[in-house]
Amino acid sequence: MISQNDIAVIIGSASQELGQKICQNLGIDPCKSEVIVFSEGNTFVRVLESVRGRDCYVVQAVSYPVDRNFMELLFWIDALKLASANQVTAVIPFFSYAKGDKKDEPRVSIRARVCMDALEIAGADRILTMDLHSPQIQGFFRKPVDHLNARGVLASYFQNVDLKDWVVASADVGYGKNAFKFGQELGVPVVIGNKIRKDHSENAQVWNIVGEVAGKNVLIVDDIIFTGGSLISMAQAAREQGAKDIYAAVTHGVLTPGAQAKLDKSLIKEIIVTDTVEYRFETPGPKIKTASVAPLFAEAIRHIHTYESVSELFPN
Numbered sequence: 466m467i468s469q470n471d472i473a474v475i476i477g478s479a480s481q482e483l484g485q486k487i488c489q490n491l492g493i494d495p496c497k498s499e500v501i502v503f504s505e506g507n508t509f510v511r512v513l514e515s516v517r518g519r520d521c522y523v524v525q526a527v528s529y530p531v532d533r534n535f536m537e538l539l540f541w542i543d544a545l546k547l548a549s550a551n552q553v554t555a556v557i558p559f560f561s562y563a564k565g566d567k568k569d570e571p572r573v574s575i576r577a578r579v580c581m582d583a584l585e586i587a588g589a590d591r592i593l594t595m596d597l598h599s600p601q602i603q604g605f606f607r608k609p610v611d612h613l614n615a616r617g618v619l620a621s622y623f624q625n626v627d628l629k630d631w632v633v634a635s636a637d638v639g640y641g642k643n644a645f646k647f648g649q650e651l652g653v654p655v656v657i658g659n660k661i662r663k664d665h666s667e668n669a670q671v672w673n674i675v676g677e678v679a680g681k682n683v684l685i686v687d688d689i690i691f692t693g694g695s696l697i698s699m700a701q702a703a704r705e706q707g708a709k710d711i712y713a714a715v716t717h718g719v720l721t722p723g724a725q726a727k728l729d730k731s732l733i734k735e736i737i738v739t740d741t742v743e744y745r746f747e748t749p750g751p752k753i754k755t756a757s758v759a760p761l762f763a764e765a766i767r768h769i770h771t772y773e774s775v776s777e778l779f780p781n
């Protein structure tokens with residue numbers, strides 16, 4: 466049983482709805498707090514109740530506007546530490562900078578490491594996050610990271626579907642391992658595309674698919690939708706090779722400007738995303754369905770607080 470006296474959940478600007486749902490699932494009220502963004506763009510945060518001796522959880526996605534939301538997260542952590550919180554966990558449902566995980570071109574920053582360093586210096590004792598684009602960046606943070614995955618939540622959307630003629634698909638080898646786990650979860654075979662990006666223009670193209678899609682319904686799985694290009698190109702390649710109905714299940718539905726219109730016109734019938742990202746550049750169309758990860762985050766917080774296993778909460 467979680468008591469309001471022991472823990473405090475601070476809901477950051479980027480995760481207002483998810484934070485509220487997490488609190489409802491935990492059966493507690495959110496910690497009272499305020500954020501002011503001054504006219505020059507300077508962010509001010511204040512915790513409006515005592516957190517002395519309490520374990521604090523700051524729920525804040527590092528999503529658009531990415532840098533402002535990241536700075537706000539750092540300020541929350543600092544404010545809580547200075548207010549004598551016992552422990553501070555950064556609950557980051559979506560972490561945009563997970564893509565900056567290596568120096569793969571000359572003179573670039575390893576942005577994920579810089580962010581992890583900043584979180585540590587601000588005073589974060591732990592990170593609770595979900596489906597990082599590069600899971601290995603957990604190693605940039607020298608304290609515990611609990612890394613959840615949304616596979617169970619997304620797969621449960623298909624629990625009443627007869628999956629006899631289905632395949633799970635990944636647009637590229639990078640997500641192949643996750644696709645195989647997804648396939649195992651649903652009990653269907655997996656196919657992989659050979660997605661290529663020539664530069665930073667965000668144009669993705671799938672030229673070919675390894676595996677049989679002719680006559681099959683295809684469920685494309687991925688970690689993020691930005692422009693929608695990866696899903697759309699994979700769907701086109703699948704249809705050219707004889708696929709029937711095409712669906713997608715993706716953890717983080719970022720959907721940058723223009724993505725919605727392209728997905729509306731695409732061959733994909735339905736796209737399941739989770740509620741890790743709240744900011745909407747455009748109103749989601751009827752093809753987008755949302756499954757909530759709030760119960761999973763709430764359970765993870767409960768398990769962290771009671772020193773129980775977190776990995777037992779979801780398929781690994």
Ligand code: R5P
Pocket residue numbers: 636639640667669687688689690691692693694695696
């Ligand atoms: C790529 O490596 C990621 O897993 C996603 O496939 C990609 O970032 C999605 O971007 P977009 O929607 O712009 O194709």
